[in-house]
Amino acid sequence: MTTLTDPPKESFRLSMLINDTRYRSLTFQAIAAVALALAIWYLGNNLIQNLRAAGLNISYSFLGDPAGYDINQRLVEYDSQSSHARAALVGVLNTILVAFLACVTATIFGVIAGVLRLSNNWIVSKLMAVYVEIFRNIPVLIWIIIIFTIMTAVMPGPREFRGDNATSSMVLDLFAFTNRGVYIPMPFFENGLFGSATLNWVLVLLVAAGSWYAVRTNNARAANVQAETGVRPKTLWINLAIWLVPFIALMFIMGLSWEVPELKGFNFKGGIKVGGPLIALWFALSIYTGAFIAENVRAGIQAVSKGQTEAASALGLRPRRVMNLVILPQALRVIIPPLISQYLNITKNSSLAIAVGYADITATLGGITLNQTGRAIECVLLLMLFYLTASLLISMAMNVYNASVKLKER
């Protein structure tokens, strides 16, 4: 008698590789693995053959060779005798500089435009809509070139500042806008506590960080007092004093002064020179991305339901507190994730520097170094590696921030 309880003994058949869901995925993955391996082998083989035919090899030793070209805009010491690696470092720092500046200003532009677009002032909201549409729908490369053209072709040359009947003059006698760049006063210390200027600025930063920590402690104390007694002690004046007194004292001790740019010979001397390419890139990126951020901000504010505003008003909060305590914290949760991707876009779009000759990593490593050494593969790989790392770091940092503001669900 056969038992009904025994399941039929299954033997493995070859057709089960296709038809049985337990094995099918394994089959497909095996096929994919083989295809991938074949593709890599094919491409690698082609690469080796092509390199051999061209008499090249993959080597990164060119990074140590002298670069042989000059870079105007630089944050660290560099001259034409420095190595290609040093030139790449200058490029990396320049990329970070312009990306950071553009992120800050794009956020400012975007928040202002986004809030104003929701304004009940008809003309202002329409104006902001026009701004957003115009800047979103025209390629950022065109904006960069247009602003670069303003910086180089429309601004007066230094010689127009000369003489008694000069056609141009410095703004407030402090800033000079010329076609070679913008010159702004440079702060420096007459009797710094340390020999090097860098150390003095580090000291200023340390003092600022100390003030920030003290202010936080003071606010925490106020919050404790409020929790216990229900009355929040006034913190404004103490905080202001914590911020200002050490800072002013330090500036006084070290003797802060300003080096104002002056017209000497054919050019301006002194002060900080901000090159035209940097300004073009910075301004174009911030005004272009600002339009996108404005839309994100508007969507975020509109995502907070009207009941929240009404509930807050019903609790007796004043309009400013409604905004600060009820609307913004909720809107931020919607705004932050797209804001992160806009920051990533700025960092990636800063590679357009090459179009206006700003010496960022794409222009140094991917431009001049690549052309001089002919090491295309190595340079492009390093370039990609840098941008990948930067993207991952930014999204990591912003995700940490996102996690700290997001809704705490229990």
Place this chain on the structure above:
Amino acid sequence: MSDQNNNSIAFVATETIPESPPPARETGVVKWMRENLFSSIPNSILTIVALLLIYSVLKNTLPWIFNGLWTTSSLAECREILDGTTGACFSVLTERWNQLIYGFKYPVDEYWRPNVAFVLMLVAIAPVLFFDLPRKLLIFTALYPFVAFWLIWGGTILAPLVALVGFVAAGAFFQKFGRNNFALGFFGAVVIALIIWALGGAMIPEGASDSALLPAVPSRDLGGFMLNMMLGLTCVSLSVPLGIALALGRQSDMPLIKGICVVFIEFVRGVPLITLLFVASVMLSYFFPPDATVDLFLRVVIMITLFSAAYIAEVVRGGLAALPKGQYEAADSLGLDYPQAMRLIILPQALKISIPGIVNVAVGLFKDTTLVSVISMFDLVGMIRGPILASTEWNGVYWELFGFAAALFFVVCYGISQYSQWLERKLHKGH
């Protein structure tokens, strides 16, 4: 009892007073302005500042535009005629129109070919954009790439014909076998197409292009706004299927396939398009067989397609994730296998959700096609910065040229984004 209705009480009015008009400040324009422009002091200041801004912009641009010259032959002549007054020199647009649109190498006698291709493009794209048009038009859309290729590049008609025959045979095979067995149908179709292309390619006689009806135009002769349009259209249409495949791969529960897709998508999204264009211009040729020559246009198309496919994959993944789990379970409970479930249940709904996102990627991609000017291809921006501004006649005509480029891109991109919003409203069927 008091008589309240008594008419004798002097201070009670007995007649209704006729309705008087609302106060002047509460009606019409005045009311609208009070509410929308001058509701408070900060608002009034904002209004005045905005008006001043608009005035100063218009004051400078309007005379410049309306004083513009359209028929001179060089900037110097413009300056002579204007004689110090403000005015644009739009003659650069009329004189260099062909260069701006077609690039500076495309044979002048053949300009009608891109023109015809452009008009046909409008016809081909219409049934994709507007669902109410007759579905039969989609047949023309499917034929369009081959027609356009033949029109723009010219040469022997056999090449696009062989490609078309390969696709048709593959499609027929898939229709026959793919319904029941997706894997068999799909891989069989790929093999058949490859065989036909190989055989057909071998059968095209050497030098067939020389005596062709349309003279062949090499890709390096393409340029101007035409190049932007071609790159944008080709890359978008190629990257949508690739992006859908990548999104499905990323959702897959097979770790290897998922891993490949995740690494690819995150890698491409982490690097700027410029580096990928560098790959196309200096690096990609190392990966092709030593005797193959793949022209720059094709290499750029490959890289831009991969780039936008990664972004479209993320959009489609959002659509897939937004679909309720019940849809997947319903498809399973109907006994559909994976390809059937995707084709019949999941993708139609997921794609509908992701259409606005895909259109956004398409707009971004179209704007990004200007970057090819960095790797010395002469698209619209490349033409302006290269041959036109460098010429002695037009050296210094910045605003007219860049304004024209900006206006062209604005019209196209704004049009597409308006279409996307219209589509979103149309597809949004509230419950």
